[in-house]
Every structure is written in C-alpha cells, then in structure tokens.
Amino acid sequence: MTTTMRRSRLHRKEHQAALVFVAIPVIGFLLFTLFPLIFSVYASFTNWNGISAPVFKGLDNYTKMFGDRYFLKSLWNTLYMMIGIPVGLVISLALALAMNRKMRGTTFFRTVYYLPVISSIAAVAILWQWAFNGDFGLINQGLSLIGIGGPNWLQDTATVKPALIIMAVWKGLGYSMLLYLAALQSVPRYLYEAAALDGATAWQQFRHITVPMVRPVTFFLIVTSIIGGSQIFVEINIMTPTGGPEFESATIVWYIWQKAFDNLQMGYASAMSVVLGLLVFTITFIQFRLNRRNQFSID
Amino acid sequence: MMKSRPIAATLAFVAAAGLLLSGCSAPAGAEAGGEKKLTFMFRGGEDEKKAYEKAVEQFEKDNSVDVDIIVTTADQYATKLKAAIAGKEVPDVFYISPGDVQAYVQNGIVKDITQYVENSDTIDLDNIWEYGVDSYRYDGKRVGEGAIYALPKDVGPFSFGYNKTMLEKAGIPLPDKDKPYTFDEFVAAAKKLTADTNGDGTLDQWGTGLNVQWNLQPFVWSNGGDWLNEDRTKVTVDTPEFAESLQWFADLQNVHGVTPSVAEAQTLDTYQRWMKGEIGFFPIAPWDLSTYQKLGFDWDVIPYPAGETGKSATWTGTLGIAVAESSKFPEDAAKLVEYLTANKEAQQSLVDAGIQIPNLKDMAEAWAADTSTKPANKAEFLEIVKDYGRELPAGNTFNAEWYDELFTNIQPVLDGKQSAKDYLKEAQPRMQEFLDSANQQAGN
Incomplete structure (x- = not known):
C-alpha cells in the first residue's frame, strides 16, 4: 500500500x-x-510599412504580386539557381565514393571538402566576390593561363547566375559528401560480394546496389537543398548588393528583404513570404508523396 | 525534499531563461535604483566605433548617465532598427537617414527636439551646417523645413580629385580649383592620361573610372538635368539634358576609352587602381581621407567637371542622430545627441580619426586652413556643403524604389548596347509608377 x-x-x-x-x-x-x-x-493582407499600424487591404498585395515583374523575375532566378542541386549531388556522391576507398590522405581530403561548410557564409561570399572579379580575380587569372579571357562574372547578365551556382555547389559539397560517406559505409558488404559472385560489373553494382542503398540520403538532401535553396540570401546580398545586373541574381528572399527593410513595404513582403512558404510546402509535400512510392527496406 | 530537487532545478532554469528573455527586452531606462540609462544604436566601422565609444564615455562622466551602446554593421542596421521598432524597443538615441525622416515622424517614432536644441548650451545652430540640420527638418509635408527631428552626425560632401603626380608626369596643366573643367576639357585630359606606360602592349593607366550609382548625379545636375521636378511628384529623367549627361558618362568608356576595360563598373577595381596610382581622376569623400593620407602619390581635390550650366554640382550625404519618442529620458537623450553632433572635443576626436569633416563651422574653417595634412584644397569640401552640394535624389522621398529602378537595368547603356535616350524613355514610366506609390504611401 x-x-x-x-x-x-x-x-x-x-x-x-x-x-x-x-x-x-x-x-x-x-x-x-x-x-x-x-x-x-x-x-500579408494589410498595407503596412513596418513601423505604423497595419491597414487592412484584403487581397491587394496578392494581386499586385502577379503583375510585379521583379517578383516574377526573382522567383525565376531562384528556381534557375537550383540547377546547382543535382550537380552538387552528383559531384558529392562521386567524391564520397572516392573518399570511401582505402587510400592515403582521405582524412586530409575530407577536411578540405568539409571546410567550406563550417566557414561563415559572409566571409566565403566576400572571398568569392574577389575570386569572380573580372579584372584581377583568381578565376579569370586561372582562365587566362589557358588562354581564355574570362568574363566579368558578377556584372554580366549571362554569367552572374552560373557564378553564384558554382559557389553554392562548392559550399554545399562537403556536407552532402559527408552524408553520402556515412550512407556508403553502412551498405552491407555482403550485397556486393553476392553481386560479384553473380558476375555483376562495377557499374552494375553501383547502379543496382549503391544508388538504391543511398536513396534515403539522396531524398533527404534533395528536400533540404530545395528548402535551403529557395531561401538563398546572404551570398546574393553580399556579392550582388543591388540584385545583380538587370536584376539577374535577385532571389525571392532577397527581394522580400529589400521590400520589407529598404522600401518600407512590410505588408507586401509578408504576402510574398506567404506565397514562398506555400510553394516550398507544396514542393516538399509532392516530394514526400513521390518518395513513398519508391520506399523499400532490407531486413 | 530530495525528490523535488529536479523540479526546483527545472523551475529555476525556466525562470532564469525567462529572465534572460525579458532581460533582452527590458525597456531602456527602466533600470531599478533610479539611475538614468540610455541606449544608443548606431552603425559604422572600427574607426567610428572607437571614436564614438570615447565620446560616449566622456558624456557619461559629465552627465552621470549610463549609456548602453549597440553597434551594428552598415548593412544590418536597417534590419535591426526596424526589428527594434516593431518590438516597441526603440533605442533612446539612434541614427536616421534623411530619407527615413518622413516615415518615422509620421509614425511617432522620433521626437521633435527643436525645443531642446534651441535652448541648448552645447549647440549653437548658427555654427552648424544648415544643410545638415535642414536635412532633418520636417513640417508634416516636406522634409527640409519645419521642426528639427535629428541633428547631423556628419555631412559628407562627395567631392572629386586627381592624381597630381600623374598629371605632372604627363605634362598636363593642373586643373584650376576655382574653375571646373567642361565635359570636353575633362575628356581631353583623361585621354592624355590613358596610356601604356611600360610598353607591354596593354593599358596600365587610365583617365578615370567611375561608378554610375554614385557618380552620375554631378554630371546630370551640372548639365541642367534632374531626377524629379520641384514638388517631387514627377520623374524627369527623360529630358534631353539628362540623356545627354548619361550618354556622355557611358561614352567615357565606350567611345573615349578612358576608363579601365569593359564592364568595370565595380568600384572595387577602380578604387584599388586609384590607390595604386593608375587612375587620374577619382571621387574623394571625407571618409576616404584617413586612407588616402597613405597614398604613394600627391593628390588634391577639385570641383566636378561641369556640363551645360558651367557650374559644378555634387551630392552631400548625411546621417542624423535622433531621439526616440518613447524615450524615458528625452532631455538626457537630446543632450547626448547634441554632445555627439556639436561638442568640440567629441567632434575633434571624430575629425582626427579622418572619417568626417567638422560639423561646426568655425572648427571646419580652421581644419580647412591647416596645410599639414592632405588635401591642400580642403576648402572645396566646405564649398560643397555651403554652396553647391545637394541631397541624393531619393533622400527626401518616402522610399528609394523609384530611384533604384533607374540603376537596375542600366547596364546595356554602360556597355554601349542601348542609347541613353532610349533607355531613359523606357525607364521613366516605371520610375514614375514607383514614385506615385511612394508619394501615396507618404500621404497616409
């Protein structure tokens, strides 16, 4: 008791x-x-400058958005820059495969590739801004060694987005590589042994064992990269503080920030963030549905 | 007893966390014990930070007031201040730009400090640049007139200069500090300077290298053009005077070839080249002075080349210091503002840091007469503040969206792919639309 x-x-x-x-x-x-x-x-339903009391305006902000060429352009720019995601995944998987082998110096290389991940994005953006400088930047100096006159990367409408994509890929490589490495190391060896006994080539092993076995990581990376990629801001603001030549590098979050804090349009900025939030949610939802269909596990 | 310890610990932790949170947001001045406490929020680099910390320390000693300093980087300031305002935690004293005066006054964020200023024994309005004070006057309709809502931290005349050593070597007669170059004379001098001095087949010295966003104004204004009409309701960039000056600006590169290689609008490059002594003519502002003392060549300040009107023009930047309407100690806050903007010792330490010209007229005259530091023609800076400096075009409108629009799509003009006239014709309606919406917002 x-x-x-x-x-x-x-x-x-x-x-x-x-x-x-x-x-x-x-x-x-x-x-x-x-x-x-x-x-x-x-x-988002108000006219609000961020410092006064908001005034209710119904759907005004939402209708305005679809006639706003800079909103549409920044949305397009953001989507465009996501080209970097599949590129980054392929490279980081390749790197992870290389790092997974028993050879000298892998620890060194792992550190090298992981370094950008832990570096401050602001510092990295400034470094790359210098590297992309059309006049004396590292990249153009490198190109001139092989006889190519490089463009003025960040000032040219044709190259500003690729320049930012290159940097984003570089920055994210280490993180994806590390996750892939962990995934690769947890693939049971007996699967490869069994496949080898059955006469599978290296490519077949890769295609039918490695790729499906790391799929959960791929899925995770795609989802998080798209969410992260849709919010890219700091590097844009530092490397192209005016949104780039002819607004070519302005991303959606940069545009929202500019409207909210530079142009005193907090209400409109809120409406755009709501739309962005819905877009990201929808895309993520679709991804989860698609992924469910592909799911399998081993016992 | 023993058993309740984890709960007690947890509660203590929660309480501590709560305190921490509320500690961050405790309104300034609400400190127990009756001691007066102010918060001062500003932005700036290391030099500025040091100079202000010193000034504030002295102020604390003289007035037995405790001042909390919040410094941010230049690009984070707007975000942080607006967050503070939205959270109803406006710092007692903070920086404000002339462009924000309208919005901040209308929404009751900044205090009318006319009374304090007029009765102050620190500040003598006759001895402080009118341009600076007027930038923060507002009568409910127009910025520039009426009650005082802030005092200028500084005035920044954006002047022009030249590499004396280079001009002498090229055998070009030195420009007259009282008579500006015409556009043609300027191009002629710049052409003579643009050369390959070491004979390796590529240019290594240029006449000039200007950034459109900060340097177009002087040429447009001196050519008789402007961004807005008198009552700031109409965008006037589609005038022939405006087009002519923008075209001339673009031609410096595309026709005359007197600036570094194609698409070098990045100031970074031309700024670096100027410092290396590769550029003949370049803008010079007060905040550059400490850096430029160390240049390896002789240099001086001259008026901007002038277009059709024959009279130089340029802009004078300014940043103000305001008192929050919500401040618990407005009198002390106003005193701090006066101290930072007009106290002799405080001003001297800022001027010595080489980041600004004196706010006080008599002090400025003495500073300009001093020939021990460069440039020799310091008087040009004062001339600009007193006479021909103007506010940046977006300085007095509700926001700068309309103004930024001009520069967003300007690259093809600078690259010579589109004529200035065509571009401005295209841009005007878009700018007008933004201006209308800004003016409309200012009205409500």
Missing part, C-alpha cells in the same frame, strides 16, 4: 518535471515560430 502510494507520487512528480521540460521548446515554438507565422499571414 505504502509502496504504491510512494511510487505514484514519484511518478507524478517525474511526470510534472517532464512537462516542464517539454514546455520549454513548446513555448519557444509558439512564441518564436507560430506567432510570427500567423502574424505574417495577417500582415
């Missing part, structure tokens, strides 16, 4: 303690995520 009493009291106390622990992130979420989210949805 007494023991059960004690146990239940202990249980209750521990339960209470647990609730307090759980409360911290929940309160954090409500305060810093859910509330701003709901508020920005509300703000």
Whole structure:
C-alpha cells in the first residue's frame, strides 16, 4: 500500500518535471515560430510599412504580386539557381565514393571538402566576390593561363547566375559528401560480394546496389537543398548588393528583404513570404508523396 | 525534499531563461535604483566605433548617465532598427537617414527636439551646417523645413580629385580649383592620361573610372538635368539634358576609352587602381581621407567637371542622430545627441580619426586652413556643403524604389548596347509608377 502510494507520487512528480521540460521548446515554438507565422499571414493582407499600424487591404498585395515583374523575375532566378542541386549531388556522391576507398590522405581530403561548410557564409561570399572579379580575380587569372579571357562574372547578365551556382555547389559539397560517406559505409558488404559472385560489373553494382542503398540520403538532401535553396540570401546580398545586373541574381528572399527593410513595404513582403512558404510546402509535400512510392527496406 | 530537487532545478532554469528573455527586452531606462540609462544604436566601422565609444564615455562622466551602446554593421542596421521598432524597443538615441525622416515622424517614432536644441548650451545652430540640420527638418509635408527631428552626425560632401603626380608626369596643366573643367576639357585630359606606360602592349593607366550609382548625379545636375521636378511628384529623367549627361558618362568608356576595360563598373577595381596610382581622376569623400593620407602619390581635390550650366554640382550625404519618442529620458537623450553632433572635443576626436569633416563651422574653417595634412584644397569640401552640394535624389522621398529602378537595368547603356535616350524613355514610366506609390504611401 505504502509502496504504491510512494511510487505514484514519484511518478507524478517525474511526470510534472517532464512537462516542464517539454514546455520549454513548446513555448519557444509558439512564441518564436507560430506567432510570427500567423502574424505574417495577417500582415500579408494589410498595407503596412513596418513601423505604423497595419491597414487592412484584403487581397491587394496578392494581386499586385502577379503583375510585379521583379517578383516574377526573382522567383525565376531562384528556381534557375537550383540547377546547382543535382550537380552538387552528383559531384558529392562521386567524391564520397572516392573518399570511401582505402587510400592515403582521405582524412586530409575530407577536411578540405568539409571546410567550406563550417566557414561563415559572409566571409566565403566576400572571398568569392574577389575570386569572380573580372579584372584581377583568381578565376579569370586561372582562365587566362589557358588562354581564355574570362568574363566579368558578377556584372554580366549571362554569367552572374552560373557564378553564384558554382559557389553554392562548392559550399554545399562537403556536407552532402559527408552524408553520402556515412550512407556508403553502412551498405552491407555482403550485397556486393553476392553481386560479384553473380558476375555483376562495377557499374552494375553501383547502379543496382549503391544508388538504391543511398536513396534515403539522396531524398533527404534533395528536400533540404530545395528548402535551403529557395531561401538563398546572404551570398546574393553580399556579392550582388543591388540584385545583380538587370536584376539577374535577385532571389525571392532577397527581394522580400529589400521590400520589407529598404522600401518600407512590410505588408507586401509578408504576402510574398506567404506565397514562398506555400510553394516550398507544396514542393516538399509532392516530394514526400513521390518518395513513398519508391520506399523499400532490407531486413 | 530530495525528490523535488529536479523540479526546483527545472523551475529555476525556466525562470532564469525567462529572465534572460525579458532581460533582452527590458525597456531602456527602466533600470531599478533610479539611475538614468540610455541606449544608443548606431552603425559604422572600427574607426567610428572607437571614436564614438570615447565620446560616449566622456558624456557619461559629465552627465552621470549610463549609456548602453549597440553597434551594428552598415548593412544590418536597417534590419535591426526596424526589428527594434516593431518590438516597441526603440533605442533612446539612434541614427536616421534623411530619407527615413518622413516615415518615422509620421509614425511617432522620433521626437521633435527643436525645443531642446534651441535652448541648448552645447549647440549653437548658427555654427552648424544648415544643410545638415535642414536635412532633418520636417513640417508634416516636406522634409527640409519645419521642426528639427535629428541633428547631423556628419555631412559628407562627395567631392572629386586627381592624381597630381600623374598629371605632372604627363605634362598636363593642373586643373584650376576655382574653375571646373567642361565635359570636353575633362575628356581631353583623361585621354592624355590613358596610356601604356611600360610598353607591354596593354593599358596600365587610365583617365578615370567611375561608378554610375554614385557618380552620375554631378554630371546630370551640372548639365541642367534632374531626377524629379520641384514638388517631387514627377520623374524627369527623360529630358534631353539628362540623356545627354548619361550618354556622355557611358561614352567615357565606350567611345573615349578612358576608363579601365569593359564592364568595370565595380568600384572595387577602380578604387584599388586609384590607390595604386593608375587612375587620374577619382571621387574623394571625407571618409576616404584617413586612407588616402597613405597614398604613394600627391593628390588634391577639385570641383566636378561641369556640363551645360558651367557650374559644378555634387551630392552631400548625411546621417542624423535622433531621439526616440518613447524615450524615458528625452532631455538626457537630446543632450547626448547634441554632445555627439556639436561638442568640440567629441567632434575633434571624430575629425582626427579622418572619417568626417567638422560639423561646426568655425572648427571646419580652421581644419580647412591647416596645410599639414592632405588635401591642400580642403576648402572645396566646405564649398560643397555651403554652396553647391545637394541631397541624393531619393533622400527626401518616402522610399528609394523609384530611384533604384533607374540603376537596375542600366547596364546595356554602360556597355554601349542601348542609347541613353532610349533607355531613359523606357525607364521613366516605371520610375514614375514607383514614385506615385511612394508619394501615396507618404500621404497616409
């Protein structure tokens, strides 16, 4: 009798303690995520300059958006720059395969490729800005060694997006490579052994064992890269602070930021963020549906 | 007792976290113990930060007020200030640009400090640049007149200069500091300077190298053009005067070839080249002075080349320091503003840092007369502030969207692929649309 009493009291106390622990992130979420989210949805229906009281304007901001050529252009630019995602995945898988082999210096190379990931994006952007300088930049100096006169990367409408893509791929390589490496190392060796016994070539092994086995990682990387890629901002703002030549490098988040903080149009900016949020949500949702169809597991 | 310890610890932790959070947002001045406390938010580089920290320290000593300093980088300032405003935690004293005055006054963010300023013993309005003070006056309709909402931290006359050593070597008579070059004279001098001095077959010295965003204004204005009409309701970039000056600007590169290689609009390049002594004529502003003291050649300041009107023009930048309407200690806050903008010692430490010209007229005259530091023609800076400097075109409109639009698609003109006239004709309606919406916003 007494023991059960004690146990239940202990249980209750521990339960209470647990609730307090759980409360911290929940309160954090409500305060810093859910509330701003709901508020920005509300703000998107208002004319609000960010410092005055918002004035309700219905769907004005939303209708304005679809006639705003810079909104459409920045949306297009953002999509365009996602070309870097598949490119980055292919290269990082190749690198991971190379790193997975037993050879000297892999630790060194892993560090080299991972370094950009932990570097501050602002510092990296400034470095690349110098590298892309049309006049004395590292890249054009390198190109001139093989007799190519490089373009003025960040000032030329034709090269500004590729330049930013190159940088994004470089920056993200280490992270994807590391995840692929972990995935590769957890592929059971017996699968390869069995395949080899059956006479599978290296390519067939890669195609039918490696690729499907790392698929969860690929999926994870695609989803997170698209979410991250749709929010690319810092490097744009540092490398092309005016949105690039003829607005060629302005991304959607950069445009939202400019409207909100430079041009006192917080309401309109909120509306654009809501649209962006919905787009990202939709794309991610579709990805999860497609992925469910391809899912399989080994016991 | 033992059992409740985890709960107690957790509660203590939550309470601490709560305190931390509210600590960040505790309104300035609400400190217990009755001590006066102000927050001062500004942006700037290392030099500026040091100079202001020193000035603030002195102010704290003299006034027994505690001042909390919040410094941000230049590009984060707008974001952080707006976040503070949205969170109703406006710093007591903060930087404001003339372009923001309208919006901030209308929304009750900044305080009318006319009274404090007029009754102040620190500040003598007759001895401080009118241009600077007027930039922060607002009468409810127009910026430039009426009550004072901020005092200038500085005025930044954007002047022009030349590499004296290079001109002398090329045998070009030095430009007259009282009589500006005409456009043609300027091109002729620039052409003579553009050369391959070491004979390796590529140019290594150029006449000039200008950035359109910061350098177009002087040429447009001196040619009789302007961005807006008098009452700031109509965009006037489609005039022949405007087109002519923009075309001339683009031709410097495309026709006359007196600037470094194609598409070098990046200031970075021309700035570096100027410092290396490869460029003849280049803009010079007060904030460059400390850096330019170390240049390996002799240089001086001259008026900008002038177009049709024959009279030089340029812009004078300024940044103001304002007091928040919500400040608990407006009197002390205003005192801090006065101290930072007009106190002799504070001004001297900023001028010594080589980042600005003195705000006080008498001090500025003395500074200009001093020949121990470059440039010799410091008086040109004062001339600009007193006489021919103007505010940047978007300085007095509700936002700068209409103004930025001109530069967004200008590259083809600079590359010589589109004529200035055609481009401006195309851009005008788009700019007008943005201006209309800005003016409309300012009205409500």
